[in-house]
Amino acid sequence: MNDKSLFSPTLSCVPFTPHDDGNRLGMSANFLRQSLVLTNPELPYASTDYLEKLTAQSSFLIRAKKDGHLLYSDSQIVIWEEEGKIRTFKLPNSNWEVIHRPQFKAGDIIVRHRNIINDRYATGINASVLFIPYKGWNYEDAIVVTETGASKLRSISVEEYEIVINPNQIVTLFPTLGQHVIKGTELFTILDAVQNTVNVISLGAQKVSMHVKHTGVVEKIVAYFKKEALPLHQSSDMFLDWVNKYSISKEIDNIKKTLSKVDLSYSKTIKQYFPESYDLPSPHSILVKIFVRTVKQFEVGDKLANRHGNKGVCSIIVPDSEVRASDGWIPDLVLNPLGVISRMNVGQIIEMHIGQIIHTVKQRCLQSGDMNALFLLKQDLNALNEQISINNLTYEIDLYEKFNQQRVLDLCQKYEVPVTKKYEITSGYPFEAGYGNMYWFPLVHTADAKISFRADGPYQTKSLQPTSSDNIPAGQRLGEMEIWSYFAYEAYNNIKETLEYKADDILAKEAMLAHTKESGLFPVQPDGIYSNHLLKLYLHALTLDLDTESVISEEELTKVNMNLIDIVVEEEE
Numbered sequence: 417m418n419d420k421s422l423f424s425p426t427l428s429c430v431p432f433t434p435h436d437d438g439n440r441l442g443m444s445a446n447f448l449r450q451s452l453v454l455t456n457p458e459l460p461y462a463s464t465d466y467l468e469k470l471t472a473q474s475s476f477l478i479r480a481k482k483d484g485h486l487l488y489s490d491s492q493i494v495i496w497e498e499e500g501k502i503r504t505f506k507l508p509n510s511n512w513e514v515i516h517r518p519q520f521k522a523g524d525i526i527v528r529h530r531n532i533i534n535d536r537y538a539t540g541i542n543a544s545v546l547f548i549p550y551k552g553w554n555y556e557d558a559i560v561v562t563e564t565g566a567s568k569l570r571s572i573s574v575e576e577y578e579i580v581i582n583p584n585q586i587v588t589l590f591p592t593l594g595q596h597v598i599k600g601t602e603l604f605t606i607l608d609a610v611q612n613t614v615n616v617i618s619l620g621a622q623k624v625s626m627h628v629k630h631t632g633v634v635e636k637i638v639a640y641f642k643k644e645a646l647p648l649h650q651s652s653d654m655f656l657d658w659v660n661k662y663s664i665s666k667e668i669d670n671i672k673k674t675l676s677k678v679d680l681s682y683s684k685t686i687k688q689y690f691p692e693s694y695d696l697p698s699p700h701s702i703l704v705k706i707f708v709r710t711v712k713q714f715e716v717g718d719k720l721a722n723r724h725g726n727k728g729v730c731s732i733i734v735p736d737s738e739v740r741a742s743d744g745w746i747p748d749l750v751l752n753p754l755g756v757i758s759r760m761n762v763g764q765i766i767e768m769h770i771g772q773i774i775h776t777v778k779q780r781c782l783q784s785g786d787m788n789a790l791f792l793l794k795q796d797l798n799a800l801n802e803q804i805s806i807n808n809l810t811y812e813i814d815l816y817e818k819f820n821q822q823r824v825l826d827l828c829q830k831y832e833v834p835v836t837k838k839y840e841i842t843s844g845y846p847f848e849a850g851y852g853n854m855y856w857f858p859l860v861h862t863a864d865a866k867i868s869f870r871a872d873g874p875y876q877t878k879s880l881q882p883t884s885s886d887n888i889p890a891g892q893r894l895g896e897m898e899i900w901s902y903f904a905y906e907a908y909n910n911i912k913e914t915l916e917y918k919a920d921d922i923l924a925k926e927a928m929l930a931h932t933k934e935s936g937l938f939p940v941q942p943d944g945i946y947s948n949h950l951l952k953l954y955l956h957a958l959t960l961d962l963d964t965e966s967v968i969s970e971e972e973l974t975k976v977n978m979n980l981i982d983i984v985v986e987e988e989e
Contacts, residue, residue, distance in 0.1 A: 423815070425473075428466035430723045431813045432763035432770075440725025440761040447721035448539060451857045452571035453511060455711060457531045457538035459810040460723075460855040461774040462767055465800050466815065471537045476529040478505055482522050488674050489514045491636060492667060494527055495675070496520075509574035509707060510635055533808050540722075540857025541568045542775065545768060546739070546747035547756075548839055548849040554752045558731035559720055565748030566733050569714035569858050574635070577706040579604050579626055580697050583648045587655045591706060593662075595634045599864075600627055603706055630864060632710035637662040640696060640703040648700050659702055717863025722856050724764040726755060741837045741851075749856060766819045768852030769828060769835065770797070775853045776833050778809055789831075796827060 426445045427433065433441060460467075471477050484498035494514045495504045507514070511530050520526070531538050543565060550560045561569070581587060589605035597603065604626040639662045646656060696703055714730070721727040728751070736746045756765060777789050790809075794802050799811045828835050836848040902911045 425466065425470045428815060429464055429470060430763075431460075431462045431464055431815075431817070432724075432766045432819060434816055434818050435761075435763040435766055436724050437760040440759055443725040443727070444721075444723050447725070447727060447857075447859060448723065450859045450861070451539045451721075452712075452860060452862075453531055453573060454538075454540065454568075454857070455570045455572050456541075456568065457533065458541045459533050459536055459538050459808050460540075461542050461771040461810060461853060462855075463536075463810050463812050464815050465812045467536045467810075467812070471532065471535060474537070475505075476537050477525065477532055477535065478527040480520050480522055480524050480526055483520070485519050486517065486526075487678060488671055489516065490667070490671075493671070495671075496526060509576075510709060511572070511574060534805060534810070536810070540855050541748075542771060542853050543568070543748040543856040544746070544772075544775075544851070545749045545751055545854045545856075546837070546839070546849055546851045547751050547753040549752065550734075550739070550750045553731045553734075554728075554750055556752070557728040557755060558752070559728040560739075560750035561714070561720075561730045561733050562736050562739055562746060562748055562750075563733060564736050564746060566714040566730075568748060569718075569720075571712050571714070571858055573630075573710050573712065575629060575632070575708045575710055577603060577626060577628075577708065579606075579704050579706075581606065581649070581651070581702040581704065582698070583645075583650060583700050585624075585650070587651045590655060590658055590704075591634045591637070593634060593637055596632075597628045597634060597708065598631045599629065602627055604704075628708060630708075630710040630712060632708040634706060635709045636705075636707035638705045638707075639663050640705075641701070642696070642699060645700040645702070649702065659704070662704075712862065712864070714858060715863055719859040719861040720749070720856055721859055722764055722854055724761040724767070725759065726751075726761060726764055727859075728752075728755070739839075741839060743837070745837060745851070747851065753850070764854060765850070766824060768850070768854045769824050769833075770819065771853030771855070772851070773827055773831050773833050774809065774811060777831055778806065782806060793831070796830070 423430075423433065423441070424445055426448050427441055429448075430436075430441070430444060436444075472479070480496070480498060481503075482498040482501075484496055484503075486494070486496045487502075488495040491507065491510070493504055493506050495502065497503070505527050507527070512527055513530060514527055515525050517524070529537065554560045586607045587604065588607060589602055591597070591603050602625045604624075606624040639659045641659065641663070643665070646660065649656060714733075716730050716733060718730050719727065720730065739750060740746050756762065774793065777793050781787055781790055787806075790802070793799075794811065797811055797813060798817060799813055801812045802810065825835065827833075835850070837851050839847065839849045899911065899915075902908075902914075
């Protein structure tokens, strides 16, 4: 990057770092790595010149190294020639776009991510923030978000779903290109899945389904298989035609045909990027990948962060009218003032005031049409460079530039930007509160990703733990923190249920299911959690005798299980 930088490339893009604690800057690097792709991102008002340098070195922006021309491009790959040398780039998903031009010169953009603005990667938005307690809703690290702020934080993602289909399986449901799917919709339904001989009650459950995690549109389908393996599959002709339609080999053939018209040697080169032998679980299986494009609305429980290591979870989304200032100003985020003092990341406060100055001057220039104020502000900030694209304005400040309190106050006074505003949120009288403009972005830790569900299903053959995946919803083990939370609230019945009946107490689970199906009686007393038996087996293998009850083998467990079911049926008769 640059010999002057002592930080990582990511942190070198953060302004006002001399005013931040090093631990918080380390957290900031992780936050920037976990940021979502916004629908309408913005360049930060304050940045450093490393942002442009880092973007140029990343795969988010691909430029031509020499003069050349475009050979081929589609949703999968772009191929171009530079003075006799072929260059290719595989597009990960639809968030990348190809700049279509027949001829190009060295330095011209070939491919770029949708979040590239003015040759810089834009992660978040310039959010208007207010530091003030709000009825306890921003206690600790919680963040209050207004309706306007929530609308700016919509994110877009392309989710990839992958499923393997074996010859002995029959597919009864499969998606179509362009299909609109809502959360929970089944993408695939497969019958004749592998059975589990241990779970007696679930022997008849042969259905395997794949569900959509978020509402979106199916924008891409790719099928990988060997041509000779397709006739071995027992699925319907309709499904086999569907697989053949989205075969990756057909796309490869189209690329080769197109390139062979230009030069036959080009089509031979493509083999190294799309090998004919796919990495399949077995030579007779079919691998299908589904890409669903999703636009996610920001909601309560989603996580936010800024570039100085400050983070928080949205606790409530309030109407704009509830936090409107006396002059009509509406913040996007309402933050806790105590969240800065203990963490010593004062750089965000400086960014807040400088960002508000830049935002105010920008609005004045838009109204008057006079750009002189922006050039004067550049001199006052000692800015290295600025993009005078009025809609995407960013001032680049030296990485180690310091802004003490008096300098910030002098700039606010010079450009007639108040340091505080009067609010009447929590008390009956107005008081001063700090406000400004700060760069914030949502993280991958969304509420949807944290919510899971519990269901009855098959067990793993060896460990007898509930099998859980995207394809097979089944029992779920609770972690240590969840168990202690149950204890804290004295929810002993929940502990008993989640660790015994719904987890790996096989005998109690089967008995409970049998009683529920046949008579509806209260389930029998649990025999014991199978994890304990598994632990005894491990210790027994180490020649350690606990001098406790004997360990139940799998054969004995199955035998007792079958006898228990017979007894239940006889009692009902």
